[in-house]
Amino acid sequence: MMLSARERELLIELWDRLTPVAEDIGSEALLRMFSTFPKTKTYFAHLDLSARSEALCAIGKRVVLAIADGTRHIGTAQFTSNLSYLSRFHAYQLRIHPTNFKLFNHCLLVTLACYLGEEFSPRVHAATDKYLSAYSAVLAEKFR
Amino acid sequence: MVEWTDFERATIQNIFSKLDYESVGHNALGRCLVVYPWTQRYFGKFGNLYNAAAIMGNPMVAAHGAVVLHGLDRAVKNMDDIKATYAELSVLHSEKLHVDPDNFRLLADCLTIVVAAKLGASFTADVQAAFQKFLAVVASALRRQYH
Numbered sequence: 001m002m003l004s005a006r007e008r009e010l011l012i013e014l015w016d017r018l019t020p021v022a023e024d025i026g027s028e029a030l031l032r033m034f035s036t037f038p039k040t041k042t043y044f045a046h047l048d049l050s051a052r053s054e055a056l057c058a059i060g061k062r063v064v065l066a067i068a069d070g071t072r073h074i075g076t077a078q079f080t081s082n083l084s085y086l087s088r089f090h091a092y093q094l095r096i097h098p099t100n101f102k103l104f105n106h107c108l109l110v111t112l113a114c115y116l117g118e119e120f121s122p123r124v125h126a127a128t129d130k131y132l133s134a135y136s137a138v139l140a141e142k143f144r
Numbered sequence: 145m146v147e148w149t150d151f152e153r154a155t156i157q158n159i160f161s162k163l164d165y166e167s168v169g170h171n172a173l174g175r176c177l178v179v180y181p182w183t184q185r186y187f188g189k190f191g192n193l194y195n196a197a198a199i200m201g202n203p204m205v206a207a208h209g210a211v212v213l214h215g216l217d218r219a220v221k222n223m224d225d226i227k228a229t230y231a232e233l234s235v236l237h238s239e240k241l242h243v244d245p246d247n248f249r250l251l252a253d254c255l256t257i258v259v260a261a262k263l264g265a266s267f268t269a270d271v272q273a274a275f276q277k278f279l280a281v282v283a284s285a286l287r288r289q290y291h
Binding site: 028051107110120123126 | 174175178196199200253257260261262263264265267269272273276277
């Protein structure tokens, strides 16, 4: 997967814009995922997953901020090393079936499309999709 | 037999009644070719697909996008028997076009994103779930005749 210099710029711009609304974007993406792919709820059975619940907002915010942070380190060794804790967490504690990353990524893209409308151009869509795939790959790296 | 709730039926009819098939089809197919470049393998005769601008500006992509959306319309009008409605199309995609059915999901995802961008906040989580269920049924019907 290759991200050009321009795509990296586009990503930093995009996620800088999303950082102040991280909670809204993150909680909405999660909600969409739980509605469209109900099996994903199995990982959160112990939490209140209703719209804009405390848990949803807290997790959503954390996820979006982590994703935003990564855009500044794409293509560097720091990208993988910064994600090392999250990677271990997802592998050894959460033990999420890897296909679920794609489901979340898709719902995040849908959320961005709703939020940005026409501004979510094919180029930005492609760059974001590639970035999220790379990000998930690092998160799933330690799974086995 | 797929069971549709009243909400799901109404949602699908409602969404498709709001879509300009030409523009949405163009946008969705174009995005698919941009975001998932391997899908370009099925469009060798479409000329210039060199970059995002070329793809989105390509008139053959636009025309074919409309064909796809009009094809989807048949499922919208026959929600209770999508399998039978698409039997021939399934054979076409398998025997003649040789399309890897995993790619149907990619086009469905791009279409979802285009519709989301168009409808904004009214494309709620429940609406999205209904829309994606519909597209999953369509994709499944299209895969049926692959042997």
